[in-house]
Amino acid sequence: MFHSAALKLTVWYLAIIMVISLTFSVSLYQVSSEDLGRNVNRQLTYFNNFLGPQDLNNYSNLRLRQLNNDLKHLRANLFLFNAFVLIGGGAASYWLARRTLRPIESALAAQSRFAADASHELRTPLTAMQTENEVALRSNNLTKKQATELLKSNLEEVGKLKSLSEGLLRLAGSNQTDNLNDSVPLKDVVSKAMQRFSKTAAAKHISIDNKARNFNVRGDADSLTELISIFIDNAIKYSPSRSTVILKSWSRDKTISLSIADNGQGIAATELPYVFDRFYRTDNSRTKNQAEGYGLGLAIAQKITEAHHGHIEVSSLPGKGSTFIVHLPAA
Numbered sequence: 001m002f003h004s005a006a007l008k009l010t011v012w013y014l015a016i017i018m019v020i021s022l023t024f025s026v027s028l029y030q031v032s033s034e035d036l037g038r039n040v041n042r043q044l045t046y047f048n049n050f051l052g053p054q055d056l057n058n059y060s061n062l063r064l065r066q067l068n069n070d071l072k073h074l075r076a077n078l079f080l081f082n083a084f085v086l087i088g089g090g091a092a093s094y095w096l097a098r099r100t101l102r103p104i105e106s107a108l109a110a111q112s113r114f115a116a117d118a119s120h121e122l123r124t125p126l127t128a129m130q131t132e133n134e135v136a137l138r139s140n141n142l143t144k145k146q147a148t149e150l151l152k153s154n155l156e157e158v159g160k161l162k163s164l165s166e167g168l169l170r171l172a173g174s175n176q177t178d179n180l181n182d183s184v185p186l187k188d189v190v191s192k193a194m195q196r197f198s199k200t201a202a203a204k205h206i207s208i209d210n211k212a213r214n215f216n217v218r219g220d221a222d223s224l225t226e227l228i229s230i231f232i233d234n235a236i237k238y239s240p241s242r243s244t245v246i247l248k249s250w251s252r253d254k255t256i257s258l259s260i261a262d263n264g265q266g267i268a269a270t271e272l273p274y275v276f277d278r279f280y281r282t283d284n285s286r287t288k289n290q291a292e293g294y295g296l297g298l299a300i301a302q303k304i305t306e307a308h309h310g311h312i313e314v315s316s317l318p319g320k321g322s323t324f325i326v327h328l329p330a331a
Contacts, residue, residue, distance in 0.1 A: 002104075002105045006094065007094075009100065009101070010097045013089075013093035013097060014089050017093065018082070018085065018086060018089065025078045029075065044059070044060055118164075122161065126157075128157050129158075133150070136150050167297075167300065180219050180307065180308060181219075182331075183217075183331035184218070184219055184224055184331065185215075185216055186213075186217050187213075187214035189224045190210060190247060193225050193229040194208055196229050201236050205241050205242045206242070206245060207244045207245070209244050209245065209246045209247065211246065211248045211249075212248060213250070215256045217256045217331055218328070218329045218330065219329075220308075223304050223307070223308070224308070226300070227301050227304045227326065228258070232245065232247075235260055235261075235322075238322075239321075240263070240264065243263040245262050246262075247260055255310075255327050255329060255330060256327070256328050257326065257328075258325070259323055259326075261324075262322055263320070263321040265321075266317050266318040266322055267316040267318070268316075269316075275314065276312070277299065278295065278299040280295045301326075305326060309329055310327050310328040312325065313325040
């Protein structure tokens with residue numbers, strides 16, 4: 001599809017280039033031929049006062065032959081020029097067409113991958129619910145206890161579907177806020193984010209060492225709380241029991257930076273470029289059993305950060321832990 005579209009764009013680009021080139025060539029030929037003709041007429045008029053009829057006729061024939069040769073050379077040069085424009089313009093037009101379509105192609109490919117990944121994640125809990133219910137319906141001796149367990153299992157799958165749908169909604173609307181220019185105390189949003197996971201951290205015997213200093217950042221308080229919550233949630237999920245998550249902040253060149261460091265399993269260097277992709281999970285076969293989630297958190301975090309005109313850095317060593325640094329504009 002995109003190859004065909006690129007060829008069509010190439011034809012249109014090349015047609016525009018050739019119309020301009022041919023118009024320029026015709027105009028140049030007309031102007032040049034008129035100037036050459038006037039120059040010959042001036043010379044003939046001048047020598048008419050000095051030469052006899054026979055000599056003037058010979059000189060006139062000579063100058064006309066020279067004029068014809070000059071016009072032939074001009075036509076040949078213009079032909080070569082337009083041939084060069086046709087070949088070079090065709091190559092340049094195809095390159096420009098491909099470059100024009102590349103962002104659209106990438107966006108469509110990303111949309112297709114997103115739809116496929118979302119469908120896959122949605123299908124898993126739905127298939128589990130369907131299988132369990134079909135087995136229960138075929139049973140003639142379904143007890144109350146079994147029915148209760150079935151309903152509990154269905155509720156767990158419904159909870160997964162709800163979590164996935166909420167993540168997709170947050171991902172779609174994470175940069176749709178009108179309060180991006182508010183002055184937000186960093187200390188307040190960090191405290192709110194920590195409160196969300198205080199019980200989760202206590203259950204895993206993980207302590208959160210908050211060394212973040214109080215700076216004011218420019219943005220939306222709720223979105224920034226969601227942003228920091230995502231990193232704290234990930235740090236707790238992938239950290240071993242009785243470890244520590246450390247938060248630090250600093251200011252430099254009108255930029256406020258917040259780091260969230262853990263002592264978890266870490267991320268391989270080959271996987272770091274993809275951690276912000278939607279539905280991406282590092283080492284899926286291992287982490288699926290260790291942490292719940294669909295790989296949307298960091299994608300949401302990136303969208304929130306970009307909406308606030310900031311950026312994220314990540315460094316990690318397998319078996320040593322990971323550090324995420326969020327850079328946001330100071331208020």
